[in-house]
Amino acid sequence: MNWTQAKTDFSTYLKIERGLSDNTINSYLLDVEKLIVFLKENNNTESPVHISKETIKEFVYQTAKQLNARSQSRLISGLKGFFNYLVFENYRDNNPIDHIEAPKIGRKIPDTLSLNDINKLIAAIDLSHPQGTRNKAILETLYGCGLRVSELINLKISDLFFNEGFIKVTGKGDKQRFVPIMEHTQKYIDIYKNEIRNHLNIDPEHSDILFLNRRGKQLTRAMIFTIIKNLAKTINLQKTISPHTFRHSFATHLLENGADLRAIQLMLGHESITTTEIYTHIDRSQLTEVINNFHPRK
Structure with missing residues (x-):
């Protein structure tokens, strides 16, 4: 087995067997590609099997x-996954990276926005x-439903179940979930649909996609980043934010207001509750701030 075949088979395994998203698969393959480049530069002809x-x-x-510690850890994890696959398929009898330890890194607490900041941005x-009404609906949906940017740009009109109070979201690995949507968010989506979207010359291939550009085609991830970056600049927000910041803020604000962690997990589409638990760290940090500010013996 050569490296090209190994990469192709590994990619198929990640997509079919693991059900991973294209972005995640590409990250794994990039780790393998770095190893291949290293071997070529050093005239090393060892195969993935040997x-x-x-x-x-x-x-x-x-x-x-x-690389920084987090990137090192990511690389080692990616290669472990690749060689574990080769062991699983009986191409190898051991994983050559098993005894290489990844650097210890702390769990990164995501940046969030205050409700006041979100209101200012909107x-x-x-x-x-011409695109203002659409952009308002986009931000209301990002924050109101806690969506990933890929989930937002792929949201379809046929995914809207406003009478039932839900939208159907297709997340990582094409896994679908139903997320509650407030009447407040529904209102701005309806305004955009009726006053802006209905008057576009819509590309037939994107006829069911909710959020479109002025040419009637699906928005890109980069466009959502640009919209948010420009708004942050407009209000002179001293923080680097992205579409994911709205998702983090959605989860954090729910937790602060007493929402159940399991319910937040379901709405975010996290496969494991441990991923959602990162937001409890944010909540605890705010408790520390409270005691530092208000305890009588400070």
């Missing part, structure tokens, strides 16, 4: 010099601009 622990160790050592949208 590559030694010593070669892997040298690769990790050389590559780690150029209020900064120029509704006189």
Whole structure:
């Protein structure tokens, strides 16, 4: 088995057997590609079946010099997944990276916005601009439903079940879930649909996609990032934010107001409750701030 075949088979396994998203699969393949480039640069002809622990160790050592701890950990994890696959398929009898430890990294607490900041960002949208009404509906949906940016741009009109109070969301690995949607958010989506979207010259291929650009085609992830970046600049927000910041804020604000962690997990589409538990760390940090500010013996 050569490296090209190994990458192709691994990609198929991740998509069919693991049900991972294209972005996640590409991340795994990029880790393998870095190893392949290293081998070529060093005139090493070892195959994925026969590559030694010593070669892997040298690769990790050389590559780690150029990466931070989190990226190193990501690389080692990706390669472990690749070689575990080869072991699983009986191409190898051991994983050459098993004894290489990833650097210890703390759990990164995501950035969030206050409700006041979110209101300022939405209020900064120029509704006189042709795309203003759409952008307001986008931000209301991002924050109101806690969506990933990929879930937002792929949201379909046929996914809207407003009478029942839900939208159907297709998340990572094409897994679907139903997320509650408030009447407040529904209102701005309806305004956009009726006053803006219905008057576009819509591309037939994107006829069911909810949020469209001015040419009637599906929006890109990059466009959502640009919209948010420009709004942050407009209100002089001293924080680097992205579409995911609205998702983090959605979960954090629900938790602060007493929502059940399991319910938040279901709405976010997290496979494991441990992923959702990151938001309890944010909540605890705010408790520390409260005691530091208000305890009588401070």
